Amino acid sequence: MSAENAQHAEATNGTDRIRTDVAHNARVWNFWLGGKDNYPVDRAVGEQVVEMFPGIGEVARADRAFLGRAVSHLVGDVGIRQLLDIGTGLPTGDNTHEVAQRLAPEARVVYVDNDPIVLTHAHALLTSSPEGVTTYIDEDARNARRIIETAAETLDFTRPVAVMLLGILNFIPDTEECRGIVRTLMDAVPSGSYLVLTHPTLDADVGGAGNQPAMDFWNANATPPITGRTRAEFLSFMEGLELLEPGVESCSRWRFPEADPVPQFGAVARKP
Numbered sequence: 001m002s003a004e005n006a007q008h009a010e011a012t013n014g015t016d017r018i019r020t021d022v023a024h025n026a027r028v029w030n031f032w033l034g035g036k037d038n039y040p041v042d043r044a045v046g047e048q049v050v051e052m053f054p055g056i057g058e059v060a061r062a063d064r065a066f067l068g069r070a071v072s073h074l075v076g077d078v079g080i081r082q083l084l085d086i087g088t089g090l091p092t093g094d095n096t097h098e099v100a101q102r103l104a105p106e107a108r109v110v111y112v113d114n115d116p117i118v119l120t121h122a123h124a125l126l127t128s129s130p131e132g133v134t135t136y137i138d139e140d141a142r143n144a145r146r147i148i149e150t151a152a153e154t155l156d157f158t159r160p161v162a163v164m165l166l167g168i169l170n171f172i173p174d175t176e177e178c179r180g181i182v183r184t185l186m187d188a189v190p191s192g193s194y195l196v197l198t199h200p201t202l203d204a205d206v207g208g209a210g211n212q213p214a215m216d217f218w219n220a221n222a223t224p225p226i227t228g229r230t231r232a233e234f235l236s237f238m239e240g241l242e243l244l245e246p247g248v249e250s251c252s253r254w255r256f257p258e259a260d261p262v263p264q265f266g267a268v269a270r271k272p
């Protein structure tokens with residue numbers, strides 16, 4: 001790890017903030033993805049959610065596959081070289097910098113998450129190619145201005161940035177607050193930048209109708225609380241931006257129309 005890549009990870013290793021008595025989203029998401037970075041409490045809640053909503057593992061895998069397709073398009077086809085991935089999650093296969101730097105080794109990636117378990121594993125995200133950079137910021141998405149200030153040590157905000165919020169706005173219950181976060185982030189980046197979003201839904205046309213009991217169970221037993229949103233609410237996060245084809249889709253089907261839908265929307269939009 002270079003000094004630059006390490007700059008935000010050394011302050012605290014996060015272990016003193018980890019709670020093993022309550023399930024945490026980053027760890028349960030890791031469990032659904034088949035990872036080992038989780039505790040018994042996470043597996044117990046994760047298994048119960050699977051019982052109530054058997055498609056959850058498919059949602060998690062589809063979300064990661066969407067990440068791969070979206071980042072590949074933005075870096076490989078559009079020429080984006082800077083990515084700000086907020087709500088990173090625990091390291092897994094094909095993390096954002098790995099997808100990006102495979103196509104453009106000079107790509108610069110800033111990861112942000114507020115879960116201490118992600119901080120303790122951040123070293124696995126700080127494995128940049130020598131030509132590029134990866135850094136990690138331990139911060140809450142609600143502090144969007146502070147994220148921009150810290151990310152500016154790594155990213156040049158006069159040049160296009162892909163702002164990624166995958167599976168995270170659903171942990172901010174107030175829809176207007178989500179819009180404010182997205183606005184703050186997108187106001188900080190220049191024309192030609194992109195917003196990449198995924199978000200769970202209860203909308204029936206993508207299979208979300210049976211999802212409410214599992215979300216209620218989650219909210220009674222795990223943290224942070226989750227909120228599903230409609231297609232219209234999801235679309236409202238991209239107000240003022242130009243949606244790339246195919247628009248708002250189930251993330252499994254975004255540029256992969258042969259897939260079955262999952263109740264998680266995905267979209268990519270360009271700042272004009």
Ligand SMILES: C[S@@+](CC[C@H](N)C(=O)[O-])C[C@H]1O[C@@H](n2cnc3c(N)ncnc32)[C@H](O)[C@@H]1O
Nearest residue numbers: 026087088089113114115140141166167168171
């Ligand atoms: C469902 S996981 C998604 C991980 C990754 N983006 C993906 O798509 O695979 C959501 C992540 O968002 C993080 N998160 C939730 N609320 C957050 C907040 N207010 N600020 C920063 N990170 C947050 C969680 O810790 C977790 O790692």
